[in-house]
Amino acid sequence: MIYDWLVSPFIEFGFMRRALAGAWALAFGAAPLGVFLVLRRMSLMGDAMSHAILPGVAAGYLLAGLSLPAMMIGGVVTGLVVAFLAGLVARLTPLREDASFAAFYLISLGSGVLLVSLRGSNVDLLHVLFGTVLGLNDDALLLVTACASLTLVALAFVYRLLVAECLDPGFLRATGGGGSLVHMGFLALVVINLVAGFQVLGTLMVVGMMMLPAAAARFWVLSAAAQIVLACFIGLLASWTGLLVSYHLNLPASPAIILGAGLTYLISVVFGPQGGLLHTLKHYRRSAARPW
Amino acid sequence: MTAAIPAQGVSIELDDVCLGFKGRQVVRHVSGRFSPGSMTAIVGPNGAGKSTLIKGIMGVLKPSSGQVRVQGAQRNDLAWLPQAGELDRAFPITVLEMVAMGAWRRSGAWRRMTDDEMDRVHQALAMVGLKGSGHRIVGTLSGGQLQRVLFARLLMQDAQVLLLDEPFSAVDTHTTEELMHLLCRWHEQGRSVIAVLHDMDLVHEHFPRTLLLSGEVVAWGDTAQVLTRDNLRLARRLRDEHPA
Numbered sequence: 394m395i396y397d398w399l400v401s402p403f404i405e406f407g408f409m410r411r412a413l414a415g416a417w418a419l420a421f422g423a424a425p426l427g428v429f430l431v432l433r434r435m436s437l438m439g440d441a442m443s444h445a446i447l448p449g450v451a452a453g454y455l456l457a458g459l460s461l462p463a464m465m466i467g468g469v470v471t472g473l474v475v476a477f478l479a480g481l482v483a484r485l486t487p488l489r490e491d492a493s494f495a496a497f498y499l500i501s502l503g504s505g506v507l508l509v510s511l512r513g514s515n516v517d518l519l520h521v522l523f524g525t526v527l528g529l530n531d532d533a534l535l536l537v538t539a540c541a542s543l544t545l546v547a548l549a550f551v552y553r554l555l556v557a558e559c560l561d562p563g564f565l566r567a568t569g570g571g572g573s574l575v576h577m578g579f580l581a582l583v584v585i586n587l588v589a590g591f592q593v594l595g596t597l598m599v600v601g602m603m604m605l606p607a608a609a610a611r612f613w614v615l616s617a618a619a620q621i622v623l624a625c626f627i628g629l630l631a632s633w634t635g636l637l638v639s640y641h642l643n644l645p646a647s648p649a650i651i652l653g654a655g656l657t658y659l660i661s662v663v664f665g666p667q668g669g670l671l672h673t674l675k676h677y678r679r680s681a682a683r684p685w
Numbered sequence: 686m687t688a689a690i691p692a693q694g695v696s697i698e699l700d701d702v703c704l705g706f707k708g709r710q711v712v713r714h715v716s717g718r719f720s721p722g723s724m725t726a727i728v729g730p731n732g733a734g735k736s737t738l739i740k741g742i743m744g745v746l747k748p749s750s751g752q753v754r755v756q757g758a759q760r761n762d763l764a765w766l767p768q769a770g771e772l773d774r775a776f777p778i779t780v781l782e783m784v785a786m787g788a789w790r791r792s793g794a795w796r797r798m799t800d801d802e803m804d805r806v807h808q809a810l811a812m813v814g815l816k817g818s819g820h821r822i823v824g825t826l827s828g829g830q831l832q833r834v835l836f837a838r839l840l841m842q843d844a845q846v847l848l849l850d851e852p853f854s855a856v857d858t859h860t861t862e863e864l865m866h867l868l869c870r871w872h873e874q875g876r877s878v879i880a881v882l883h884d885m886d887l888v889h890e891h892f893p894r895t896l897l898l899s900g901e902v903v904a905w906g907d908t909a910q911v912l913t914r915d916n917l918r919l920a921r922r923l924r925d926e927h928p929a
Contacts, residue, residue, distance in 0.1 A: 432776055487707060553794045557786060560776045560823075567743040568789055569767045615777045615822060 395558025396488025402640045411529045412636055415537050416594045416650055419602050420628025422586045423539030427607030429579065432617060437491055438602055441498035442580070443540040443587050445475035448664055450591060455508055458571060460533050465588050468596075472584030475501055476577070485563050505596075519546040523597030526636075526646045533592040540589035544582050548621075551575055575636055594647045603679075605654035627657050687753065695757040695845045695877060696722020696903050697742060700749035704734065704741040709753035710736045713927075714902045719846075721757065724868075724878045726892035726908070728885070730924040733899045735881040736768065742879075757845075762790070764844035766835050768851050774824045780834050781819035784809055787841025809837040814863065834862055847871060849880040853887070865891060885912065899923040 402409045430439045448473030450464045459462035475497045482497075483490035524568035546554070554575045557565040565575065583603075590599035610620040635650030663670050697719040703714040712734035719725055727735045740746040742753055744760045755763065764787075786800045787809075795924035798806075810816055813833040818826075826834065832852060839847060849868075853861045869891060872878050882888055888895060888908060891920075895911040897903040904911040 433773075485707065485729065550795060553786075553789075556776070556778060557794075558783075559773055560778055560783070560788075561772050562765065563740070563743075563745050563767045563771055564786065566745045567763070569760075616779070617777055620777075 398641065399637065405455075406448065408527050408529075409636060410639065411534060412526045412593075412646060413632060414506070415526060415529045416550050416602075416632030416636065417629050418534075418541040419586070419590045419593050420606065421625055422537070422544040423590060423599070424606045424624035424628040425666045426544065426579075426583050426586060427603040427642035428594050428617060428620045429555055430583070430604065431607045431611055432620075433583065435491075436608070438494055438580075439583060439587075439600045439603050441479075441494040442472055442476065442583055443596050444498040444502040444505070446501075446584065446588050446591065447596050448470040448501050448508055448630075450588070450596060451505045451508035455511060459534065460550040461592065464591075465536065466645055467592065468588035469584055471501065472588065473581060476580040476584065480577075480580075481663065490663040495677050517674055520595070522595045522597050524591060524593050524598060524647045526593050527639075528652070529592065537589045544586055546580055546682050547578070551578060555579060567581040594650065596653050598647045601654055602631075605651065606631065609654070609661040609665075612661035612667050615667055621672070627654065631657060686902050688870045694875065695755065695762070697722050697846065697877075697879075698754040698756065699742075700754065702738075702741060702753055703736050704746050705749055706737075706746065707928045711900065712741065714751070715898070715902050716751075717902065717905050719877060719879055720736070722872070722875045722877055722895060723894055724872045724892050725880075725896055726888040726900055727879065727881045727896045727910070728888060729898040729903070729920055733920065733924060735898055736850050738763070738898060739879070739881060742913060744850060755846075763846045764839050764842035765854055766823040766839055766847070766849040767877075769828060769831055769835075772831075773821075774805070774831070776823070778822060778823050779819065780810070780815065780821050780826070781806060783823055783834055784819075784841055787838040787843075790842065796912075805835075805841060809840040810834075813837045813867070819909055829857055829860040832833045832856050832860065832864060836867060844876070846877040847879070849878070851881050851883070853882070853884065861887070864898065888912065899925045 403413055409449055424576065427439065430436055449467030449469065452468070452471075453460065453463035453465070453467030475494075479490065479497045480494040482488055482493040554565065554661035558575045559578075586603065587599050588597070593599065594602060606624040607620065609627050610623035614620055629652035632650050635653035636646055638644060638653070639646040639649040661669065666672050698899050699715050699717050701713045702712065703710055715738065716749070727738065729735050737746060741748055743765045744753075758879055784806050785798055788798065788805065792798055792804060807816075807819065810889055813836045815830065815833050815837065818830070823831065823834065836852075847868075851867075852864065856864070868880070880892070882892075891914070892908055894906065895902065895908040896905045897916055897920055901921055903920045903923065904916045908919055
């Protein structure tokens with residue numbers, strides 16, 4: 394019974410194994426980036442970037458149909474352009490970076506949906522927005538695993554610089570660590586992962602794999618390194634359980650995976666020992682019971 | 686913890702430097718020289734451009750005109766203690782990790798820290814009175830303890846020129862005295878110390894040289910001659926005429 398529920402779908406069906414491999418690769422690449430986005434209070438930036446890649450993906454689709462390389466190149470280009478322009482506006486004007494990103498991502502979303510509707514059907518739009526995790530081909534699988542590998546290697550190289558950029562950006566610049574370069578490199582990794590992930594979970598859902606495991610991990614462990622490891626594990630678990638629920642209850646797979654991660658987040662908010670609600674309540678009661 | 690200071694030392698020359706950001710000019714036409722081994726306080730009213738000038742010297746801000754010349758060392762050989770408010774204290778990093786950042790010039794940002802460098806980190810923590818606190822998370826420290834950690838990172842940088850931006854803000858008197866003692870020791874070793882300060886008693890007592898800034902240079906020289914009533918009044922007037 395347990396075997397039938399938890400393992401058998403992945404043994405019996407190749408598409409389920411591919412879906413699991415794709416979602417796991419995405420979790421390994423996206424979740425560590427999400428940890429840095431959460432720690433840098435840039436959570437909305439991930440959301441903004443996921444919308445920013447849409448017009449590029451749509452332009453690739455308009456020019457070459459459902460061609461993975463064309464859509465990927467388009468997504469990376471528009472994602473990086475939006476990151477650059479939003480950063481530029483934030484540096485040169487009094488507008489803060491989050492507001493600047495929000496403005497550009499709304500423009501991107503509008504243009505993306507317009508471009509898709511110019512040629513595609515509603516079904517195509519749904520594929521771009523919500524992914525086709527159960528229909529991953531070799532190319533898509535290779536792309537997402539290559540991006541995850543690149544991300545992990547790049548993070549290993551720039552980990553300390555990223556930490557310094559978060560904690561004390563002035564120190565990094567003053568010691569010649571290239572603060573702006575590190576920041577742009579990090580945003581490039583975010584864009585690449587979002588583009589790689591849109592085939593798996595869609596442009597709107599992929600950011601869920603980036604942010605939810607990271608936000609959940611923050612409630613269980615303190616150090617950034619431990620949060621990265623835990624966020625990856627939560628991403629893997631959410632992928633596995635999401636696909637199983639989708640298979641057994643005949644539900645769409647991408648939302649099921651994201652809701653799996655969302656459930657883990659809600660559990661973490663309540664039970665997490667690092668600032669979770671129960672922990673905070675206990676602490677509050679203990680303080681209130683003291684006579685002084 | 687004590688590097689050999691070259692006989693010629695490191696000097697910093699400012700040549701008609703203008704600095705600003707987001708279209709606002711905060712520092713105007715500053716010229717002058719910080720001599721090797723000098724100990725200079727930068728004082729002035731709020732919004733006078735003191736921190737901006739420090740960032741300009743460190744190369745964090747690019748001058749909109751003029752030049753900052755560091756002679757006898759490279760720009761990133763200078764050590765900088767930023768204002769505590771510029772740090773993201775919520776970032777989960779241990780005291781050890783933060784102090785170890787000061788060794789990057791020697792060990793690089795990628796390589797594993799050697800045992801020698803880790804020993805230096807522990808020594809630096811002991812010198813600032815934080816022995817045994819290495820595994821604490823920075824966010825759990827008090828304001829004074831955080832300043833001590835930043836001083837320990839300065840020690841690790843082992844630089845010939847130290848630039849400190851309000852190093853004693855939100856710090857109790859006892860901690861200020863201890864950290865000031867450290868600064869004086871570094872100065873005695875031949876290092877140049879440049880510090881942004883608000884406490885005039887501290888400036889009079891410990892800093893032979895003072896730069897009074899209020900967007901532009903009001904006076905720069907021996908402390909007793911700079912911190913006159915007239916100069917301070919002029920600094921306030923200039924600030925009112927050119928609010929930041």
